[in-house]
Amino acid sequence: MNGEQEIIAKWGSLLSGRQLLWSTLPTELQQDLTLALKVGHLQQIEVLPGSRVRGQDRYCQRCDSRLTATARLPNGQFYCTACLALGRVTQGSWLVRLANDQLEPVRDQVLTWSGELTSAQADLTAALLKTYQQGAKVQLLWAVTGAGKTEITFPLIASYLAQGGRVGFVSPRVDVCNELFPRLQAAFVGTSVGLHHGHQHSDSEGEQLVVATIHQLIRYYQAFDLLIVDEVDAFPYVNDPMLERALDRAVKPNGQRLYLSATPPAKLRRAARQGRLPLHYLARRFHGRPLIQPRVVLGEVFQKNSLSQRLRRLLTPWLARGRRLLVFVPQAAALPQYLAAFSLTFPQMSCATVHAQDPLRTEKVADFRAGQGQILLTTTILERGVTLAHIDVLVLAADHPNFKVASLVQIAGRVGRASVDQGDQVVFFSRYYSWAMGQACHQIKHLNRLGGF
Ligand SMILES: [Zn+2]
Numbered sequence: 001m002n003g004e005q006e007i008i009a010k011w012g013s014l015l016s017g018r019q020l021l022w023s024t025l026p027t028e029l030q031q032d033l034t035l036a037l038k039v040g041h042l043q044q045i046e047v048l049p050g051s052r053v054r055g056q057d058r059y060c061q062r063c064d065s066r067l068t069a070t071a072r073l074p075n076g077q078f079y080c081t082a083c084l085a086l087g088r089v090t091q092g093s094w095l096v097r098l099a100n101d102q103l104e105p106v107r108d109q110v111l112t113w114s115g116e117l118t119s120a121q122a123d124l125t126a127a128l129l130k131t132y133q134q135g136a137k138v139q140l141l142w143a144v145t146g147a148g149k150t151e152i153t154f155p156l157i158a159s160y161l162a163q164g165g166r167v168g169f170v171s172p173r174v175d176v177c178n179e180l181f182p183r184l185q186a187a188f189v190g191t192s193v194g195l196h197h198g199h200q201h202s203d204s205e206g207e208q209l210v211v212a213t214i215h216q217l218i219r220y221y222q223a224f225d226l227l228i229v230d231e232v233d234a235f236p237y238v239n240d241p242m243l244e245r246a247l248d249r250a251v252k253p254n255g256q257r258l259y260l261s262a263t264p265p266a267k268l269r270r271a272a273r274q275g276r277l278p279l280h281y282l283a284r285r286f287h288g289r290p291l292i293q294p295r296v297v298l299g300e301v302f303q304k305n306s307l308s309q310r311l312r313r314l315l316t317p318w319l320a321r322g323r324r325l326l327v328f329v330p331q332a333a334a335l336p337q338y339l340a341a342f343s344l345t346f347p348q349m350s351c352a353t354v355h356a357q358d359p360l361r362t363e364k365v366a367d368f369r370a371g372q373g374q375i376l377l378t379t380t381i382l383e384r385g386v387t388l389a390h391i392d393v394l395v396l397a398a399d400h401p402n403f404k405v406a407s408l409v410q411i412a413g414r415v416g417r418a419s420v421d422q423g424d425q426v427v428f429f430s431r432y433y434s435w436a437m438g439q440a441c442h443q444i445k446h447l448n449r450l451g452g453f
Pocket of ligand 1: 060061062063064065080081082083084089
């Protein structure tokens with residue numbers, strides 16, 4: 001077998017829309033490609049060296065990062081450190097690329113989701129579709145925490161899938177992907193849905209709908225007609241030009257993108273203000289109530305080894321009413337000190353801590369969600385993605401530089417999530433009033449005004 005079309009027919013589900021390291025391909029495919037290269041030219045499939053020289057420098061062909069002189073193998077070959085996590089690209093590597101220009105059969109009734117959008121959500125979906133039809137390549141959806149932004153994308157995804165298009169839904173975080181995957185499978189029963197991230201080693205089978213971490217996009221090439229990027233503001237996408245390029249490359253030349261965020265970065269907000277990026281707001285939560293406005297309380301956290309008088313006076317009535325508390329502190333290293341102070345001040349309360357490196361992280365969050373324990377002390381790892389019903393939130397040392405505007409807005413968004421209002425509250429507690437605290441309060445007020453409150 002040596003014809004290119006035969007190779008594509010046989011290996012299309014693996015190759016289509018991907019850029020893969022030659023060394024990772026099945027031996028049989030390597031043989032097919034070698035034969036085809038000997039006999040003649042490949043028109044659609046590109047086989048290209050792992051790096052190339054541009055000006056004075058050498059660049060990785062997979063992620064387009066500059067190779068540094070210090071990163072060399074014992075044999076003297078350069079390799080790319082930027083995309084190393086997805087397999088090493090060296091000077092001697094070969095990459096195989098195939099743009100995905102094929103469409104799946106056109107179908108109707110792609111969406112099998114039985115839920116219903118609120119009228120605000122439905123209006124928004126219609127507006128997004130219309131703007132794409134008018135030729136927009138990228139749009140930004142600024143949806144407040146708890147607005148149901150995933151559901152909003154369902155009809156949008158459905159319209160691309162129905163026309164035979166391929167759709168990607170990427171998030172910076174593995175846990176978000178894991179949560180999203182079964183929801184999308186249930187919403188699109190007749191569609192092949194794939195889940196790809198670092199802890200999930202199954203390779204792509206040309207699925208029409210792909211859920212993946214942003215890093216995985218490094219292995220895609222002109223694959224998607226629509227690419228949805230969740231939490232576009234979140235680590236590690238922000239300020240990583242390598243990932244930004246991966247995103248550009250993963251979309252088909254005429255493909256479209258949707259950025260989702262509850263706290264869009266300044267760069268995107270500026271682009272929207274200057275008319276370069278269509279921006280849509282979803283400023284109402286699914287239950288129709290406003291975001292809860294944080295209250296700022298100034299004071300010291302500690303008094304010797306226990307909590308200060310001021311903090312004790314604030315918390316005693318909350319705890320007496322049986323309220324459960326999610327307490328954010330600026331640094332994991334300080335968690336034991338906070339825990340000791342809480343235990344000393346409120347000895348009858350059950351307290352726990354959780355942080356990013358905690359081996360019991362998942363279990364502890366699940367326990368707290370299930371109603372165990374009254375106080376959970378945490379770092380910013382729980383600022384997003386976690387939905388807990390009926391809790392109060394306290395941010396301690398809220399003026400600490402680790403609490404950026406977006407963090408504070410996300411943290412404040414943890415409360416008031418349930419459909420029944422139980423008077424959840426959020427307090428920023430600190431010695432000083434920081435700029436970020438002011439901005440966060442201002443942004444929440446602004447979004448509530450947009451939501452008609
Ligand atoms: Zn690279």
